Amino acid sequence: MQDRLKAAFDQIHADDALKTRTKQFIHNRTHGYSQDQSRPSPRWATLVACCLALLVVAGGYLSYTAPVAAISMDINPSIELSINVYNRVIDVKAYNEDGAALVQSLPLQHMHYADAINTILSDQAAASYLQTDDYWQITIVSGSERKNQTIRNCISRQTDISVKHIYCSSHHEDIAAAHAAGLSCGKYQALLLLQQQNPDITAADIQNLSMAEIRQLLQDSLPEAGQGHNQNNGSAGNHSGSHSHGQK
Amino acid sequence: MRSETEVNQAIERYGDTVKRICLLQLKNASDTEDIFQEVFLKYALSSVIFDSQEHEKAWIIRVTINQCKDLLKSFFRSRTVSMDKAAPLIAPPLTEQSDVLQAVLSLPPKYKNVIYLYYYEGYSAVEIAKLLGKKNNTIYTLLARGKQLLQKQLGGDEFAGSTESRI
Numbered sequence: 357m358q359d360r361l362k363a364a365f366d367q368i369h370a371d372d373a374l375k376t377r378t379k380q381f382i383h384n385r386t387h388g389y390s391q392d393q394s395r396p397s398p399r400w401a402t403l404v405a406c407c408l409a410l411l412v413v414a415g416g417y418l419s420y421t422a423p424v425a426a427i428s429m430d431i432n433p434s435i436e437l438s439i440n441v442y443n444r445v446i447d448v449k450a451y452n453e454d455g456a457a458l459v460q461s462l463p464l465q466h467m468h469y470a471d472a473i474n475t476i477l478s479d480q481a482a483a484s485y486l487q488t489d490d491y492w493q494i495t496i497v498s499g500s501e502r503k504n505q506t507i508r509n510c511i512s513r514q515t516d517i518s519v520k521h522i523y524c525s526s527h528h529e530d531i532a533a534a535h536a537a538g539l540s541c542g543k544y545q546a547l548l549l550l551q552q553q554n555p556d557i558t559a560a561d562i563q564n565l566s567m568a569e570i571r572q573l574l575q576d577s578l579p580e581a582g583q584g585h586n587q588n589n590g591s592a593g594n595h596s597g598s599h600s601h602g603q604k
Numbered sequence: 605m606r607s608e609t610e611v612n613q614a615i616e617r618y619g620d621t622v623k624r625i626c627l628l629q630l631k632n633a634s635d636t637e638d639i640f641q642e643v644f645l646k647y648a649l650s651s652v653i654f655d656s657q658e659h660e661k662a663w664i665i666r667v668t669i670n671q672c673k674d675l676l677k678s679f680f681r682s683r684t685v686s687m688d689k690a691a692p693l694i695a696p697p698l699t700e701q702s703d704v705l706q707a708v709l710s711l712p713p714k715y716k717n718v719i720y721l722y723y724y725e726g727y728s729a730v731e732i733a734k735l736l737g738k739k740n741n742t743i744y745t746l747l748a749r750g751k752q753l754l755q756k757q758l759g760g761d762e763f764a765g766s767t768e769s770r771i
Contacts, residue, residue: 358723364704365724368627370619374640381641382611382648389608
């Protein structure tokens, strides 16, 4: 039987055509038996693709959540918007009770900053302050003067606020300093100006004051009455722009 | 990677063995050709250094069996029917040899490789166990049962005693 089995299997041969096709197949797959077989295996390629996708997602998330600028609005509600590189609001902080009430009532997250400012300005609570209190300001703080100008122009173009009434600072570290002092960037800039005239003034002294009261303090502290604090622009560290006196 | 000459020599030397194993496992020419090519591509890309031709042959047999198993297990295959399913892999003439071949092919899959490796390739049960990654006793059992099934189909007692002679 063993011989019969051998004879039976001896009938089976790999024909020449199959051998030739196989030789050609291997020749093609090995690129002519070249030594450069550095093509990654499908498993590695998948792993690399997954890592790249993860990097892209992580990079996108990090870039979206990283603040590049802050826009503070000190009406009486004192609010600060953190802006990412895509000009979207990624965080909203309130620095007084009115601000907290306003922030709670408005969905500002992920809006374009100009839309967010329009939303705040059109809110009834903020509008009532704008009518009664003629002094408020918007302060932009980012790492570059160019970015400040872009934001300032955009706000001016898309809202009803004049460019000359928006205050800017290209000192990005001012944001952290303002937050450490428990103030919005706008009030912090005012504090810096006040301290030039009166070094004894602290953040706690102005924390609960409205911008109109701070402005009054600033005017009172200046040696020459009527000059206004605008003349101190730049003295608090290359600051530019001016404080607003309402809408145009 | 191996040279073209080495690969061509291997195809000539082991082509028949690979084809026979494919015949045992697969049912159509297209799958056989795929496995045939994949086995020798693996050989070409492999950097395994063989101690002898026997070692090399055992490697080729193991790779062929594994490739066939992978193909049979594959998701795609389990849900599709090949175009040439109707065409048999071989159409041997109606001879005594073809009866024997059909008898082996009709065995349940787990017996076919063992019977082939033992009776045709001349491996011992211990060598087959090593080659297939199974226990020696499993191989003995498979050999005994496979032999009984073949005897039932083909008649005669020519297999009797031959298993014990080569362990």
